Amino acid sequence: MRVFITIACSLLITTAGAQVKLQKSTGAVNKSVAAKYGETITPAAVKKQLYIVAGPEMEGRETATRGQERAAAYIISQFKEAGLEPGANGNWEQHYPLYSDSLVSSTITAGDKTFQFGEDFITDLRSGHQEDIRASKIIFADYGVVAGNRNDYDNLNVSGQIVLIREGAASGASRDKGSIADKIKTAKAKEVKALLVVTPFASRYKSLDQDKLRKTGVYMQKDTTEHLNVYYITPAVAAGLLGAGNGDSLLSAIDNGWKVPVISNTAVHIVFNKAGTTLQPSNVLGYLEGTDKKEEVVFVTAHYDHLGKIKDEIYYGADDDGSGTSAVLEIAAAFARAKKAGNGPRRSMVFMTVSGEEKGLLGSTYYTTHPVYPLTNTVVDLNIDMIGRIDPAHEKDTNYVYIIGDNKLSSELRPINEKANATHTGFKLDYKYNDPNDPEGFYYRSDHYMFAQHNIPIIFYFNGTHADYHQPTDTVEKINYDLLAKRARLVFYTAWDIANRERKPVVDRHEK
Ligand SMILES: [Zn+2]
Structure with missing residues (x-):
């Protein structure tokens, strides 16, 4: 259904009369003026940009690395060269804080035995906090579940104590009673000082990537x-802490009715020590002031970060998304040329251009x-992410681009984009998609x-x-530069229309 509509539109460009008709009917697109600048977005120009943006010097542009800064x-x-102004309150970059933590040391000592992080137990570095605690006893609270008729903390005074529980759910209990999130919540409410969870899976920690x-x-x-x-501990650690046999037999012994001493009088010493770093990656903003509607802004975006180096190999x-970054640079230059010639938007x-995209849309x-x-003055975001290649579905007919999100918040964006395309x-x-x-x-x-989360209409251009995709082989020589330039032009013409029309696109739809 939608394909039919677009074919009908593209047929319009086959006759000059249809083009004229289109311009007259809306008045918003003046082909001769817009095309004068749109046509400066050439395959050679985007290629020149991309060979630098996605070149080896940039080391894969991982957020908060030297490559991203370059x-x-x-x-x-x-x-600057294009003649834009710094767009972030007088600066080119909007820096934002990101955090990263690394382990300094962590051990669990029971009696004369010391257990090692990464081998005998692990804990989550991000949520873990500095800790150096000693206790003269461990309290065993079975599965650590309080739900329905079950109360594994019955008659236990665990406030300020170290508590050891088993992972999972008691036999016969529903699975959701055994979620670790619930168990942590329960332990927190009971003011447990540290929670040890014994799990047979912990025996695999040794084989994980220690870095x-x-x-x-x-x-x-x-x-x-x-x-x-x-702390997720192996059965061997649990046995050491409970003073009960060896690890292999411990869990099956419990299952077979062995009565675990609820309170084990073992001297315990837990150390967890991490170091935090604050990083300052950036979004880069270039600004071109409008004329009579300059308070309203049109955004054209792409992410300039990628995956960086993994095991010394550059991605x-x-x-992804050198193509979008190069397109933004050339679209910006085209608008700046228009402005210099007295045809500014x-x-x-x-x-x-934002960073942090590959880490979860952080920038x-x-x-x-x-x-x-x-x-509230941001009229639209035209986002470009991957426009230099052809996907397997279009190998035969490569003259395409995926349009995503254009009708989610405004009924007027699709007609604008389709008209720019047809013209x-x-x-x-x-x-x-x-x-x-x-x-x-x-x-x-x-x-x-x-942007859509804040009710700003968007169009996402995508190949x-x-x-x-996400391989070290996403390299510059595999890009189709004719297509990349032409897709960038579509974004340019759509932006040109939105920046120059009398009324900004209405927000009249609310699709999630
Ligand atoms: Zn990606």
Whole structure:
């Protein structure tokens, strides 16, 4: 159904009469003026940008690394050269804090035995807090469940004590009674000082990537709630703490009715010591002031971060999202040329390349919660994420681009984008991934989504995924530069229309 509509539109460009008719009917697109600048977005220009943005110097542009900083510096140099102004309150960059923690040391000592982090137990670095505690006893609270008729804490005074529980649910109890989140909540409410959870899976910790266990990824929100450190221990550690046999036999002995001493008088010493780092990655913002409607702003965005280096191998991210970054640079330059020639947009333009996308839309989350321009004056976000390649579904007919999210908040965006396409680019616009039931859920997977969360209409331009998606083989020589430039032009023409039309697109729909 939707494909039929787009074919009808693209047929219009085959006759000059139809083009004229389109312009007259709306008055918003003046092909000759817009095209004068749109056509400066050439395959050669985007190629030149992308060979630098996704080149080896940038080391894969991982957020909060040297590669990302180099990419930011390059983007700034291009915005400056184009004649934009710094877009973040007089600065080119909007820095935002991210955190990362690494383990310094952690041990559990019971009697004369010392157990090691990563081998005998682990704990979650991010939620764990500094701890150096000693106790003369351990309290065993079976599964640590309080629900219905079951109370594993019955008659136990655990306030300020170290408590050991088993993972999972008691036989006969429903599975949801055994969730670790519930058990932690219960233990917190009872003012338990530290929680030890014995699990046979802990015996596998040795084989895990020790570097990953000892260092968190970057994260945005510092958890300010009261912490309870949870240590996941092997049966051998549990046996040592309970003073009961060896690890292998302990759990089956309990299951077979062996009465665990509820209170074990073993001297215990737990140490958990981590170091935190605060990092300052950035979003890069270039600004082009509008004329009579300059208070209203049109955003064109792409993420400039990618996956960086993994085990010394560079993940270049040429398509993801070097292609979008290069497109933003050339679209910005085209608008700046128009302005220099006296054809500047009525609304102001903000060209923003964000970081943190691959870590979970962190840069766009930060921007939309710390906006430089009032969100109520932000008219649209046109987001470009991967537009330089052809996905397997379009190998035969490559003249396409996926359009996602264009009708979620405004009924006026799709007609604007389709008109720009019919007038200038003639793509087959593919709305497949706009289906809310599509299992890929791409609408939720790039930065425009954070703008949509604030009721700002968006369009997401996308080429679909391919075999090199998130692989070190997503490299510059595999990009189709004709397509990349033409898709960038579609974004340019749509932005041009929105920036120059009399009324901004109405927000009249609320699709999630
Ligand atoms: Zn990606």
